[in-house]
Amino acid sequence: MFSYCTDPSTLDGLKWLSCYLTTGKHMSFYASFGTVLALLAITAPVALLFGFAGASAARARIAPIRWLGKSYTAIVRGVPDIAFFLFFVIALDQAFEWMRHKVKCPDWDHPIRQGSDFIVCDAAKLPLSSSAQWIHEAYGFSLAVLTFAIVFGAFAANVLFGAMQAVPRAQMETAEAYGMSHRQTFWRILVPQMWTYALPGLSNLWMILIKATPLLFLLGVEDVVYWARELGATKTAKFSDYPHGNWHMQYFFGLLVFYLAFTSLSERVFKRISARLSHGQATAAGEAQRKAAQ
Amino acid sequence: MKKLILTTTALAMTASFAMADTVRMGTEGAYAPWNFVNDAGEIDGFERELGDELCKRAELECTWVKNEWDSIIPNLVSSNYDTIIAGMSITPERDEVIDFTQAYTPADPSAYAAMSADVNLEGGVIAAQATTIQAGFVAAQGWTLVEFATPEETVAAVKNGEADAVLADKSFLDTMVGQDGLVMLERMEAIGGGVGMGLRESDPELRAKFDAAIQSMKDDGSLNTLIAKWEVSTQW
Structure with a gap:
């Protein structure tokens, strides 16, 4: 990075540190913070969407849809995350490739499953084995988003389902008395009011999601924890210009600061949202706001 | 004749296209x-x-x-x-x-590294990387095995006293011994092929x-x- 970094063994103190902290490897480490934040920014809304769909399905009037919603939340919540990430993602990837294979290579005569191997024609590979590394990484990243969304969507569905049940029945009855249809009461009365009940549960999920990103490396996506582990590992002079002992403590302390800062920021944001949502609600928090305003 | 040459070139070209596929x-x-x-x-x-x-x-x-x-x-x-x-x-x-x-x-023997040269392997706790031949070997001996996801963690476990010795490829341990008092043991195990x-x-x-x-x-x-x-x- 800097001109004086050509021979780090002659440097010491701050100069050495400035060279050390700007190696290509450290740049990948800094970039991985962006990866994690991007993952969270995309996953959270998608998971919420999955959750909303799951919760709505779980209280549908048509039995098969209700069963679908209930079994989605029950099954996904029951499977350990790591099992999901090790096996489900590979299965998902294979399902995509299998579908592409059926469309793109109809006259393929070899079996797709050969023992433990999974072989599709070259044109059906996802991504194509000739595509650039960043496409492979983007594909791994989107698989990760989808898997996170499915897992956390199931938990969110349960939270939202409970929140929907918590909206006072009297509110719904009033809406029905005004002649609103089922759909209208759902969108105009139930959904706007349920968020205040859902928020504590959803904020829990968000906190857990923030800390779940190390599962990413199982999918080949390098997150902050992977790089901290890699950079903090003992480096000998033979394989690195910057030999050092085991610095896991320092790197993980850095991560600790990052995660604490991030969660405390989230905490503050949730507090504001919560105050907004309680406004005018028939809850204790809403009542307190009314009293304070008087 | 000309047609034949053309077909062969075409064949050779398609073959080379297939070859040009990237190996990951x-x-x-x-x-x-x-x-x-x-x-x-x-x-x-x-x-x-x-x-x-x-x-x-x-x-x-x-x-x-x-x-x-x-x-x-x-x-x-x-x-x-x-x-x-x-x-x-x-x-x-x-x-x-x-x-x-x-x-x-x-096939090279695997080696042990520990904090002192006279550590008792049979009664001790041995660290190894999960799903390696070394982990399989320690488990088969009936010794106490602690497994870690990465090689670095196996060595760290010995340094902080969680394990008494680590079993790994000798070439890997060569890069690790000499730091923080870590020494190689005399005993080796002929495992792997x-x-x-x-x-x-x-x-x-x-x-x-x-x-x-x-x-x-x-x-x-x-x-x-x-x-x-x-x-x-x-x-x-």
């Missing part, structure tokens, strides 16, 4: 001197150099992929990459799931290409030069 090489990137991530953030080490040379000899275009050791075989068989080149010993159990090329380093490249069982063509390339490197002595340069094992 899967490795762990945490096992110096075999494979590790260098200061620039790239995969480096004995296997990086070996793999690049093998690809050149087999006239393949290769790219490198990092993958956690735990899921390195499942991701190979589901075609996320095409080879495993990660210091993987050839064992009958692995051979049931994937195929191996011929070994590119000879040499290190080879892992490929899908349904991929015999690629395996044949790499096999031939390894053979040519053995024949002209360049493999021995590489082994000596990185100090990964004994010579052929």
Whole structure:
């Protein structure tokens, strides 16, 4: 990075540190913070969407849809995350490739499953084995988003389902008395009011999601924890210009600061949202706001 | 005649198109001197150099992929990459799931490292990386085994007293002993059958290409030069 970094063994103190902290490897480490934040920014809304769909399905009037919603939340919540990430993602990837294979290579005569191997024609590979590394990484990243969304969507569905049940029945009855249809009461009365009940549960999920990103490396996506582990590992002079002992403590302390800062920021944001949502609600928090305003 | 030439060229061209497919090489990137991530953030080490040379000899275009050791075989068989080149010993159990090329380093004994030379292995706690031949060996002896996901953690466990000794490839421990009072023990274990490249069982063509390339490197002595340069094992 800097001109004086050509021979780090002659440097010491701050100069050495400035060279050390700007190696290509450290740049990948800094970039991985962006990866994690991007993952969270995309996953959270998608998971919420999955959750909303799951919760709505779980209280549908048509039995098969209700069963679908209930079994989605029950099954996904029951499977350990790591099992999901090790096996489900590979299965998902294979399902995509299998579908592409059926469309793109109809006259393929070899079996797709050969023992433990999974072989599709070259044109059906996802991504194509000739595509650039960043496409492979983007594909791994989107698989990760989808898997996170499915897992956390199931938990969110349960939270939202409970929140929907918590909206006072009297509110719904009033809406029905005004002649609103089922759909209208759902969108105009139930959904706007349920968020205040859902928020504590959803904020829990968000906190857990923030800390779940190390599962990413199982999918080949390098997150902050992977790089901290890699950079903090003992480096000998033979394989690195910057030999050092085991610095896991320092790197993980850095991560600790990052995660604490991030969660405390989230905490503050949730507090504001919560105050907004309680406004005018028939809850204790809403009542307190009314009293304070008087 | 002209038509014949045209068809042959066309055939040769399609063949070369198929050949131009990129081969993705899967490795762990945490096992110096075999494979590790260098200061620039790239995969480096004995296997990086070996793999690049093998690809050149087999006239393949290769790219490198990092993958956690735990899921390195499942991701190979589901075609996320095409080879495993990660210091993987050839064992009958692995051979049931994937195929191996011929070994590119000879079968070397595994070694122990501990904080003192007179540690009692039978009654002690032994650290090893999960799903390695060393972990299998310790478990089979009936000793107390603690497993870790990465090689670095196995050594750290010995340093902080969680384990009494670590069992691993000697070449890896060579890079670790001498720091913080870590010493190599006299005792070695003859386990494993040499290190080879892992490929899908349904991929015999690629395996044949790499096999031939390894053979040519053995024949002209360049493999021995590489082994000596990185100090990964004994010579052929």
